[in-house]
Amino acid sequence: MSNKTPTENIKISIQKSDFSIEKENNFLSNQAPETGAVVTFTGRVREFSEQPDVTGLFLEHYPGMTEKSLKRIIEQAQQRWDIQRISVIHRIGSLAVEDQIVFVGVSSAHREAAFEAARYIMDYLKTEAPFWKKEITRSGEHWVEAREKDQTARARWSAPD
Amino acid sequence: MIRIYFFAKIKEELSLDFFDLDIKTPCSVSEIRNSLISEFNSHKYLFSIDYSICAVNQELSDDKKCVESNDEVAFFPPVTGG
Numbered sequence: 001m002s003n004k005t006p007t008e009n010i011k012i013s014i015q016k017s018d019f020s021i022e023k024e025n026n027f028l029s030n031q032a033p034e035t036g037a038v039v040t041f042t043g044r045v046r047e048f049s050e051q052p053d054v055t056g057l058f059l060e061h062y063p064g065m066t067e068k069s070l071k072r073i074i075e076q077a078q079q080r081w082d083i084q085r086i087s088v089i090h091r092i093g094s095l096a097v098e099d100q101i102v103f104v105g106v107s108s109a110h111r112e113a114a115f116e117a118a119r120y121i122m123d124y125l126k127t128e129a130p131f132w133k134k135e136i137t138r139s140g141e142h143w144v145e146a147r148e149k150d151q152t153a154r155a156r157w158s159a160p161d
Numbered sequence: 162m163i164r165i166y167f168f169a170k171i172k173e174e175l176s177l178d179f180f181d182l183d184i185k186t187p188c189s190v191s192e193i194r195n196s197l198i199s200e201f202n203s204h205k206y207l208f209s210i211d212y213s214i215c216a217v218n219q220e221l222s223d224d225k226k227c228v229e230s231n232d233e234v235a236f237f238p239p240v241t242g243g
Binding site: 126 | 166168169170173216219220221235237238239240241242243
């Protein structure tokens, strides 16, 4: 399928500041009558991760490669599904428990494409985009280890139908 | 010489953002890995193939990848964003 989504319909942002889900929702629906579905995912900092008593996170990334990697993931999603708009936001720097970290939103004519594309983008973001989390706990700091289950989630998409 | 950029735990453990590796080019990622292991012998696990990932010109690259002198090379742990 040719790339039917013009650049102004794609938003990629790596930022320190928080984001507004409402604002992203408006961007995704774009008051377009052909938009039948908007699916959004928001990731948040939770209190209990690898170790208890997480008080916050520090997020590092590889400037340049991050944007390139997200762009490629989005392009692959566009080839698989008929998507109208996409927004991917990832925060970097210091974050506290309950803060929003990541946002993936997809709009489409029908829900199936929007649900699947959002999940696909998130699964690839977790395994390919160069971000690293360091957890800050009451007893110290540690870099988060990559998880097997994230690789398994991504592998689903390359399995034969 | 190739400038190798480090991220996350590798950067922190070595206290280096980058390192100018004295190596003849073109060479393979595998050769760079081995040179980094000799260079940082006390932290060699950081450059084992089971631990770190290499990106050449901001693309994930396997150990067979050929590196030229002007390429941007980075080593980092498995990614943990999202």
